[in-house]
Amino acid sequence: MEILQVLGIEAHADTDHTVTDVQQLSAIIKLRVQWPDGGIEEIPYGINPKTEAQKAAFQKQVNKAWDEYSLRLRAWEVAYSVGEAALKDKPVYQEPKDLSHENLVRLAVRNWLDADNAVPAWVPPTPDEIRAAIPTVTARQLRHGLLNVSMDEADVEALIAAMPDEEDRKRASIDWRTANEYERLHPLVVQISASLGLTPELVDSLWDFYRTI
Incomplete structure (x- = not known):
């Protein structure tokens, strides 16, 4: 599964909407994804806080992902500096294949929050x-x-x-x-x-x- 876009977040009752740590987030994430067969679909994906051990393992994977992102970004900067304009239409970053779906979702949410989006406050249903x-x-x-x-x-x-x-x-x-x-x-x-x-x-x-x- 490749996450194309985070469409929004529907917070859960037990989530503080001011939370910035995606490992503490409990919510329904609305995503646009592309499946291995090429099909594109909009889906909801639920995430919940992890145990301390799971958080540590996840953070290690996230750190690896961001290290790869940094290396890829620097390579792009060099490529652009020498006029490789053909790269402009290609994605800057693709998630490492060894991350689970949930970790990919959390990484996408982290990017979404870093782009000045925010988790909405939970509103009780009528x-x-x-x-x-x-x-x-x-x-x-x-x-x-x-x-x-x-x-x-x-x-x-x-x-x-x-x-x-x-x-x-x-x-x-x-x-x-x-x-x-x-x-x-x-x-x-x-x-x-x-x-x-x-x-x-x-x-x-x-x-x-x-x-x-």
Whole structure:
């Protein structure tokens, strides 16, 4: 894997956004990479702080990488001084092949930080962002779960039939009859829970229980 560009960093909750030591960084790194087959892809890559022994081994590799970089840079300066203009379109630095993917990512992040970029402060997700990440439940689990709040399929169909907007009513009916699984924030789930007077927090708890059925 060759790292073409660090696109940005999404800090983790346990990372101080003022951190400058990449060995202490816990974050999702957004990268543009090129694979050995030539394919280029944008990917997320997670890194976490290492143990002291791992940090020491990693630093040794980083030092070696920067030594190679310095030698390569000096060679380029000499080449330019004698008019080797053909080198202008070639990369100045390529990471040593013996570094692991994670170490390559950390080295790329170090370069990214040195280019006056900064790790953004961690922002807690909103309740709806958390709910959007909750795993789905199957149609079977949802129907069984409804029995635990004294409801059945006929009750849901009655609520759908009572929806005032015809377009909403038709779409809700299709989803109820044909969906194989439901997301926590599926419009049908939100509408029915609201019509029953269930709080979002209670539905969250029910959802966790439904997933065990």
